[in-house]
Amino acid sequence: MENVSLLQAARGEVFDRPPVWMMRQAGRYMQAYRDLRQKYPSFRERSETPDIAVEISLQPFRAFQPDGVIMFSDILTPLPGIGIPFDIIESKGPVFEHPIRTQAQIDALTPLDPETALPFVRQILTTLRQEVNESATVLGFVGAPWTLAAYAIEGKSSKDYAIIKRMAFSQPAMLHQFLAKLADAIALYVRYQIDAGAQVVQLFDSWAGQLTPYDYQTFALPYQQRVVKQVKQTHPDTPLILYVNSSASVLDLMAQSGVDIVSVDWTVDMAVARQRLGATMGVQGNLDPCVLFGDKAFIRDRILDTVRKAGNQKHIMNLGHGVLQNTPEENVAFFFETVKQLNYSSNDFN
Structure with a gap:
């Protein structure tokens, strides 16, 4: 059955209910993923080998039939393509043997050629797209410049x-050069994902919420x-x-980014988020992930509260x-x- 409601809702069409997917919906909470991880212990092998990444992406789709299927990948994936190698160590996260600290390193970065560097994407x-066969919207995703930097x-x-x-406060010109190079590479990467089949793309600027609003306007938003x-x-x-973690202080600024949808974290009430973002901006979210540790009545009540607002x-x-x-x-x-x-027309919403 065709279902591209997430794509259409993101464009402003009205449906009987909100489309739904879940950030990190493929991952360690699923037994199927943990079993596969035992066979392929390297995260980069899992995320950069097409057959494995597709299988992981489809695990929650088969189990839960969400309206969106997001490519299993990592926000750092394009960095080696511009000359910044890294590794991901299980339970520790990404590690860079040569962190970017000097002008010479920034000058040495190369433009991204996604077809050469990232053919697996x-x-x-x-x-x-072939496997989902229009029964859900396929999402791509990338990291935003500040977070990759x-x-x-x-x-x-x-x-x-x-x-x-x-670096931002003592060598701002150097950091701005780096952010500009990252932005241009990321834009190419987003286009590449769309051309490859992504119908919606989410930008994660996960760590931009660590900035003051003034510094967000200086180093993240542009x-x-x-x-x-x-x-x-x-x-x-x-x-x-666009998603920013701990975004309460910069939510209004996120709306100035030019994106179609602002993904709201749980630290902002959804009704307040709607007021701050304005009637024309789409929203995503924003159930506290810990709600899913509650009982079913509690989970349902919190879902209804979010959707009403x-x-x-x-x-x-x-x-x-x-x-x-x-x-x-x-x-x-x-x-x-x-x-x-x-259903929006039910008594739950009247």
Whole structure:
């Protein structure tokens, strides 16, 4: 059965219920994923080998039939293609042997050629479109410039982002050059994903919420806009979603990025988010992932509260962040079942 409601809702069409998918819906909370991880322990092998990445992407689709299927990948995937190698160590995260700290390193970066550097991405998305066969919307995703810069400069995950902020405040011209190069590479990467089959693309600027609003306007927003502008020049009809973790202080600024949908985390009430973002901006989210540890009545009540506050147009139901590792699979199933059974005209919404 054809189902591209997520794509159409992102474009502003009205349906009987919100479309639904879940960030990190493929991952460690699923037994099927944990079994596959035992066979392929390297994260990059899992995410960069087409057959494996497709299988992982389809695990939650087969189990829960969400309205969106997102490519299993990593936001850092394009970095080696511009000259920034990295590795991902299980339980530790990404590690960069040579963090970006100097002007010479930035000058040495090369333009991204996705077809040469990332041919597996085309294979993954093309196969996903074939496998899903219009029974759900296929999503691509990328990291936004500030967040990719944070990983590359810090050299690993960080709690305080002191190294990149030191560069921002003491060597801003150098950082702006790096962010510009990243933005241009990411724009190419988004276009490549769309051409390969992605119908909607989500931009993750996960760590931009660590900035003050002033610094967000200086170091994150202009480069989000740079990506979006380039993509919209060639692919104006492809909806783009922007997610920022801990985004309460910058939510209004996210709406200035040019994206079609702002993904709201759970620290902002959805009704407040609607007021701050304005009537024309689409929203995604924003159930607290920990709600899925509650009983079914509690989960349903929180879902209804979110959907009521979001309204019946241009809302994609999702979590406010990724599904957590130890979340019961049966509760994930109940989340999807509940949203898919909703109807805006029912007594629950009147």
